[in-house]
Amino acid sequence: MSAPQRPGTETSDALDSDLGWTLGVVFRAYVRTVDALFGHLPGGPRGYQVLAAAAQELPGGQGALAQRLGIDKTVMTYLLDDLEQAGLVERRPDPADRRNKRVVATEHGRATWADAQTRLEHAEDHVLAPLEEADRSVFRELLRRLAVQADSLDPVHDTCRLVTELAPDAAPPRPRRSARR
Numbered sequence: 743m744s745a746p747q748r749p750g751t752e753t754s755d756a757l758d759s760d761l762g763w764t765l766g767v768v769f770r771a772y773v774r775t776v777d778a779l780f781g782h783l784p785g786g787p788r789g790y791q792v793l794a795a796a797a798q799e800l801p802g803g804q805g806a807l808a809q810r811l812g813i814d815k816t817v818m819t820y821l822l823d824d825l826e827q828a829g830l831v832e833r834r835p836d837p838a839d840r841r842n843k844r845v846v847a848t849e850h851g852r853a854t855w856a857d858a859q860t861r862l863e864h865a866e867d868h869v870l871a872p873l874e875e876a877d878r879s880v881f882r883e884l885l886r887r888l889a890v891q892a893d894s895l896d897p898v899h900d901t902c903r904l905v906t907e908l909a910p911d912a913a914p915p916r917p918r919r920s921a922r923r
Contacts, residue, residue: 803842
């Protein structure tokens with residue numbers, strides 16, 4: 743008798759080839775893993791990303807970092823307060839523009855990041871386990887290229903262009919208003 747299959751693996755259906763569904767499933771698995779892994783860090787996975795940027799000394803100030811990570815500036819301020827209070831990062835004046843604050847990892851922050859990075863690599867290996875090592879490298883590179891391209895797009899302009907191409911008679915989509923005020 744063969745082992746029972748998990749629900750949804752018996753046959754292929756339309757969802758199996760839907761980009762949004764497949765990205766969502768992988769993303770949710772990743773988020774569950776990373777949430778458990780970084781629960782001890784202020785801000786959880788977001789805190790890890792800020793710490794990683796600070797430890798790698800990525801250029802730009804606090805505002806640029808918030809924009810790059812997709813974190814609201816107000817949320818970033820509170821997150822940095824928590825990371826500073828934990829002794830993981832410091833805010834220092836930017837030598838190029840003293841009005842800006844650079845986020846810099848402390849020695850404790852660098853050690854915490856190095857440990858977290860090692861654990862994250864193991865967790866990512868778990869999420870990517872169905873792929874061979876060579877496929878993992880290709881997947882990561884393709885995903886990196888997609889992310890860089892998506893990050894550089896103007897969502898309103900590109901959505902309007904796409905709608906015009908697909909449905910020339912349709913009214914262009916209206917920009918969504920942010921729920922934050």
